[in-house]
Amino acid sequence: MKKLLFTILILGATAQFAAAPEPMSAPWGFWGHQRINKMALFTLPEDLFGYYKPNIDYVTAHAVDPDKRRYAFADEAPRHYIDLDHYGKPPFENVPRKWNDAVVKYSEDSLMDHGIVPWHIERMMYRLTEAFKQKDMNYILKTTADLGHYVADAHVPLHCTENYNGQLTNQVGIHGFWESRIPELLGEDFDYYTGKAEFIPDVNAKVWEIVLESNSLVDSVLSLEKILSTEFPADRKYAYETRGASTVRVYSKEYTERYNEMLDGMVERRMRESIITLGSFWLTAWINAGKPNLTGIVMRPWTADELKEMEELDASYSKGTLKGREHEE
Numbered sequence: 001m002k003k004l005l006f007t008i009l010i011l012g013a014t015a016q017f018a019a020a021p022e023p024m025s026a027p028w029g030f031w032g033h034q035r036i037n038k039m040a041l042f043t044l045p046e047d048l049f050g051y052y053k054p055n056i057d058y059v060t061a062h063a064v065d066p067d068k069r070r071y072a073f074a075d076e077a078p079r080h081y082i083d084l085d086h087y088g089k090p091p092f093e094n095v096p097r098k099w100n101d102a103v104v105k106y107s108e109d110s111l112m113d114h115g116i117v118p119w120h121i122e123r124m125m126y127r128l129t130e131a132f133k134q135k136d137m138n139y140i141l142k143t144t145a146d147l148g149h150y151v152a153d154a155h156v157p158l159h160c161t162e163n164y165n166g167q168l169t170n171q172v173g174i175h176g177f178w179e180s181r182i183p184e185l186l187g188e189d190f191d192y193y194t195g196k197a198e199f200i201p202d203v204n205a206k207v208w209e210i211v212l213e214s215n216s217l218v219d220s221v222l223s224l225e226k227i228l229s230t231e232f233p234a235d236r237k238y239a240y241e242t243r244g245a246s247t248v249r250v251y252s253k254e255y256t257e258r259y260n261e262m263l264d265g266m267v268e269r270r271m272r273e274s275i276i277t278l279g280s281f282w283l284t285a286w287i288n289a290g291k292p293n294l295t296g297i298v299m300r301p302w303t304a305d306e307l308k309e310m311e312e313l314d315a316s317y318s319k320g321t322l323k324g325r326e327h328e329e
């Protein structure tokens with residue numbers, strides 16, 4: 001926290017804008033989440049990949065369902081982030097790594113207030129393992145897509161800090177800048193070849209490794225943009241783009257490219273790490289379920305209740321009223 005405050009004091013003095021309206025951007029982008037889910041499927045060994053192959057499009061398209069769910073349920077938002085610095089300093093050894101121990105120490109309400117992404121990923125791993133055991137393809141696919149979303153979110157530095165949108169350092173908008181604008185503008189040129197998924201013996205330890213690393217990158221994410229914003233011509237920082245019927249303000253291409261250079265490939269690296277870790281989680285759940293043979297097991301038609309639930313999800317999403325905290329997609 002002290003380090004962060006120090007950064008605020010030094011850089012705050014040179015800030016050029018006071019409360020500029022936030023540039024529009026979609027989350028990890030729909031683009032980023034979908035790319036991560038899709039590429040992660042290609043890290044899987046042949047047999048497991050084969051079971052997924054007819055449904056690559058499902059796993060890709062539904063990578064963004066958890067963000068849609070944030071428009072329907074208030075309890076959804078905390079599953080996407082953790083304000084690690086709320087709890088003290090790295091490596092946050094005071095925070096119990098196991099959910100039950102954390103609940104005893106902080107209470108469930110308090111944990112929900114500051115985000116639960118590491119624990120939620122473990123919960124989803126449990127559910128995916130059960131889905132594999134039951135050989136229920138619908139549930140497997142749904143849980144596979146959802147897990148992908150949370151694993152990708154956990155790799156985003158600004159999902160692992162209280163200053164999640166630069167709101168404490170006069171950098172409002174940086175959340176979408178890092179996780180959406182950069183991948184959407186430059187992501188086609190990223191290298192997504194990561195090698196093959198591997199079994200993860202300790203899921204809890206791996207999840208904590210991810211969020212601790214994300215948190216350790218927060219300082220660079222914020223301080224580099226702060227430096228850039230002071231040296232870059234202010235009138236070229238933003239551009240205007242047409243989205244449907246409206247014109248929105250975005251970070252300019254030049255500004256985005258410059259920030260990406262300063263980050264030295266961090267966004268690409270975190271996307272790649274999301275992909276290989278996600279593939280490895282899916283593989284691990286399947287192995288822990290006893291490597292069930294799913295040959296010939298296909299999706300059944302969704303039940304009326306399931307369809308209704310999906311329609312309601314889409315309806316609340318298009319209404320666009322976010323429940324819970326904003327900017328934490």
Ligand SMILES: [Zn+2]
Pocket residue numbers: 027066067080149153328329
């Ligand atoms: Zn999210």
